[in-house]
Ligand code: EZ4
């Protein structure tokens with residue numbers, strides 16, 4: 311029986327901070343798992359190094375389900391983003407090993423391809439409407455077929471999803487404390503319908519449009535926004551309310567026909583159980599990286615399928631190429647795939663994580679290399695050390711801390 315012989319926790323700042331688990335078996339088979347938790351990276355690195363790695367050495371890499379149960383139930387302390395990111399990394403690395411041993415791309419072990427590729431959506435943004443329209447045009451020229459639109463709000467200095475300098479948007483900022491931003495729900499609610507109207511006028515009714523509210527509204531405000539956007543027929547409206555309050559979406563759901571997506575911060579089935587069982591959402595945003603790996607995400611997506619909810623896995627740059635590849639293998643195989651978020655990684659990140667996945671005509675495909683199809687280039691990763699970085703903290707005009 312082969313055994314897990316080596317377990318390395320690799321921390322790099324290649325393009326941004328990433329934590330990767332690399333398992334090596336006694337047969338020399340290597341598997342990778344993404345353990346990146348944006349702004350709290352070293353907590354997961356420690357959880358892995360100090361608590362999981364000692365338990366992994368000598369275990370049978372073939373026993374994926376048993377290892378998952380051992381690490382989840384066996385800890386007594388269940389769930390939480392740090393624990394679940396660590397378990398996810400172990401789980402994905404074991405699936406990578408199993409698929410490499412089988413000589414197959416992982417999606418083959420998950421039931422084979424259910425589609426030609428995973429429809430991706432790009433992030434378009436502008437500090438104002440003309441800049442946003444240009445950004446949408448550029449992304450359509452690149453081949454994307456679905457676009458998330460985020461725009462600066464008149465009267466607000468900055469907002470989620472829009473780079474202050476018009477460059478690529480990256481929400482985490484290097485430094486020893488978070489940057490702070492100011493938020494005004496009323497200004498945003500006044501502006502949002504005009505924004506979507508301008509986009510529809512320019513690009514017509516067919517282009518799938520997405521928008522991320524990023525957890526900032528009350529249920530009443532969210533319902534009002536979702537209703538005001540109905541004429542513009544969004545593909546989805548994301549994270550309208552703070553995600554830990556599942557029951558808040560009952561009122562929003564009952565108030566509007568705008569499709570709803572939520573869940574990028576979820577880390578277990580229990581975070582979305584009510585949403586799925588009561589059919590309060592259309593798309594579940596949970597990711598392989600943060601919600602327990604392939605093993606647990608399959609359960610989430612199976613429950614979602616039962617209730618007519620489709621996948622919309624989180625795919626921002628803080629999901630590493632290892633995490634994105636895992637999402638693509640799963641997304642290609644499941645029956646209820648919806649869409650995959652795609653925020654291209656920087657050249658430094660791509661160089662550190664050579665990968666087989668491709669983007670063609672707006673569709674991502676995991677490729678046909680055995681396993682996940684991703685490796686880590688130690689030299690390239692090693693050239694960029696970890697540097698502390700945080701997601702911003704949001705405040706209202708009077709200084710009250712608000713959801714970011
Ligand atoms: O704020 O990935 O839909 N995408 C998002 C992202 C998240 C970051 C958090 O780490 O909301 O921009």
Ligand code: CO
Pocket residue numbers: 522524548549574
């Ligand atoms: Co989001």
